[in-house]
Each structure stands twice: as C-alpha cells, then as structure tokens.
Amino acid sequence: MEDRIEQRLIDLEIKASYAEDMIDRLNEVVVRQQAQLETLARELTGLRQRTQDSTGAAPRSLREELPPHY
Template identity: 40%
Template structure:
C-alpha cells in the first residue's frame, strides 16, 4: 500500500513539474504572438499611409553594366 502511495506521489510531483513547464511555454508563446500581431498592425499602418518608402519603377532602374 505504501509503495503504491509513493508511486502516486511521484507521478503527481512529475505532473506538477510538467504543468509548470507547459504553462511557461504557453506564456512565452503568447508573448511571441502578441509581438507578431503588433508587427502586423504596424506593417498594415505603414502600407495604408503609403510611407513604407518611395515608389519606384523597376523598369527605370538600369543595372550598372548597361
């Protein structure tokens, strides 16, 4: 009976450690998702405002060897 109880306690301790590790992983992933979403919003604003850079016509750009 005591051996069984020790195994159960060990499994619970391991489960608690794994749960804590998973919680930390989820927290970090959420932070990364938040950063990526903010970058998307920023890029969308840049595109909407037309300020990502000046427009250029690639046909007007002649390589130096021509």
C-alpha cells in the first residue's frame, strides 16, 4: 500500500514538473509574440503616417484608383 502511494506521489511530481516546463515554454512564446505585435504596431503606425504624408490630408477617391482600361 505504501509503495502504491509513493509511486502515485512520484507520478504527480513528474507531471507537475512537465507542466511547469510547459508553462515556462508557453510564457516564452507569449513574450516573443508580444514583442512581435509591438513591432508590427509601430510599423503599421509608420506606414499610416507615410501614407497620410504622401497623399495629403484629403482622402483619395476610388475612381482615381481605377485601372486605365475602365
């Protein structure tokens, strides 16, 4: 009986160790993705700013963007 309880405790410790490792790896992924999101947000802001600067404050009409064959 005591061997069974000890084995169950060992199994639980192993599972807890794997779970802790998985949480650490997932946390690393989340941190990396957050950094990527922040980089993309900065790039998008820069692209929006450049687009506004190059076209002026007035929005362009879709008619102006039609290909010449229309």
